Amino acid sequence: MADHPQRPGHERPLSPHLSIYRWQVTMLASITHRATGIALAVGTLVLAWWLVSVSNGPEGYESFMVVAATPIGLIILFGFAWSLAFHMLNGIRHLAWDMGYGFSKVTATQTGSLVYVLSLLIAVAIFAFVWTGHGGYLQ
Amino acid sequence: MSTPLHRVQGLGAAHSGTGHFWRQRITAIALVPLGLWFTYAILGLIGTNEVAILSFLAQPLNALLMAAFAATMLYHMSLGLQVVVDDYVHGTGTKIFCLLLIRFMMIATMVTCIFALIRIAAST
Numbered sequence: 001m002a003d004h005p006q007r008p009g010h011e012r013p014l015s016p017h018l019s020i021y022r023w024q025v026t027m028l029a030s031i032t033h034r035a036t037g038i039a040l041a042v043g044t045l046v047l048a049w050w051l052v053s054v055s056n057g058p059e060g061y062e063s064f065m066v067v068a069a070t071p072i073g074l075i076i077l078f079g080f081a082w083s084l085a086f087h088m089l090n091g092i093r094h095l096a097w098d099m100g101y102g103f104s105k106v107t108a109t110q111t112g113s114l115v116y117v118l119s120l121l122i123a124v125a126i127f128a129f130v131w132t133g134h135g136g137y138l139q
Numbered sequence: 140m141s142t143p144l145h146r147v148q149g150l151g152a153a154h155s156g157t158g159h160f161w162r163q164r165i166t167a168i169a170l171v172p173l174g175l176w177f178t179y180a181i182l183g184l185i186g187t188n189e190v191a192i193l194s195f196l197a198q199p200l201n202a203l204l205m206a207a208f209a210a211t212m213l214y215h216m217s218l219g220l221q222v223v224v225d226d227y228v229h230g231t232g233t234k235i236f237c238l239l240l241i242r243f244m245m246i247a248t249m250v251t252c253i254f255a256l257i258r259i260a261a262s263t
Contacts, residue, residue: 034223041216047209048248051255054192055262061189088174091167098164126178130185138183139191 025112032116033090036083043080082123089115089122159218166215173208180205197263202256209252217245 021027053064067073093111096102102111129135180201184192195201224237 034219037216037219038223040212041220044209044213044216044248047212048251048255051196051205051209051252051259054189054196055255055258057262058189061192084174084178088171092171095164095167126182129182133186135182136184136186136191138180138195139187 025109025116029090029093029112029115032086033094036087036090039079039083040087043083046076046080078123078127081126082119085122085126086115086119089119159221163215163218166211166218169211170208170215173204173211176204177208193259193263196256196259199260202260206253206256210249213245213249213252217241 050064053060056063068077093102093115096111102108180195184195196205220241221238224234224241228234228237
């Protein structure tokens with residue numbers, strides 16, 4: 001033990017970083033959960049903006065819709081729809097883990113893939129539902 | 140800073156116990172039905188006009204559910220963003236700044252949403 005690890009200037013060993021690991025569904029789902037969470041944090045600002053614009057009367061609401069209806073606005077809204085679907089489904093997966101279910105390697109991988117497929121389907125279904133004129137049923 | 144009681148309770152270097160963990164889970168559970176209601180509400184209001192949205196949000200139950208959704212989501216958000224900061228921000232000063240910013244943003248957005256809902260309820 002001549003090479004004392006705590007000697008000043010000694011290169012301390014680093015724990016393996018992200019680039020070392022082979023990409024897997026479970027790890028990607030974990031990263032996506034955090035990323036969608038951060039995206040939805042931005043979404044809370046859009047929710048506040050929408051509520052304020054509605055409270056400001058017709059012109060206020062129009063000012064929101066002009067931005068929301070642009071192609072970039074729609075892409076962002078699709079991103080929020082998918083993020084919400086993913087974060088909720090993967091959150092339920094996390095809650096199941098907290099209760100001790102679904103920890104086996106096979107199950108965790110399968111539920112991870114399922115969350116990606118289902119969340120995409122939900123986001124596409126939401127947009128298809130609106131585009132085919134089924135939205136606005138609360139009028 | 141650790142009092143003897145703090146030490147005895149096993150709160151040592153982490154400065155807190157399992158409170159954060161539980162609050163994250165409790166708000167997550169609450170957000171499942173609230174998020175489903177929010178999706179139902181938004182889809183039902185897309186393509187309508189601001190009159191329909193105003194009258195929907197002015198109904199007490201809808202206003203309460205929207206306020207509950209916004210407040211619960213924002214609290215859940217602040218807990219989640221705190222973990223991100225805990226993981227990636229290491230300087231003490233920067234960390235305190237980020238954590239304060241998250242909490243201020245949470246309260247500011249929450250107050251804004253609730254004030255907007257009160258204005259909507261008062262306008263109809």
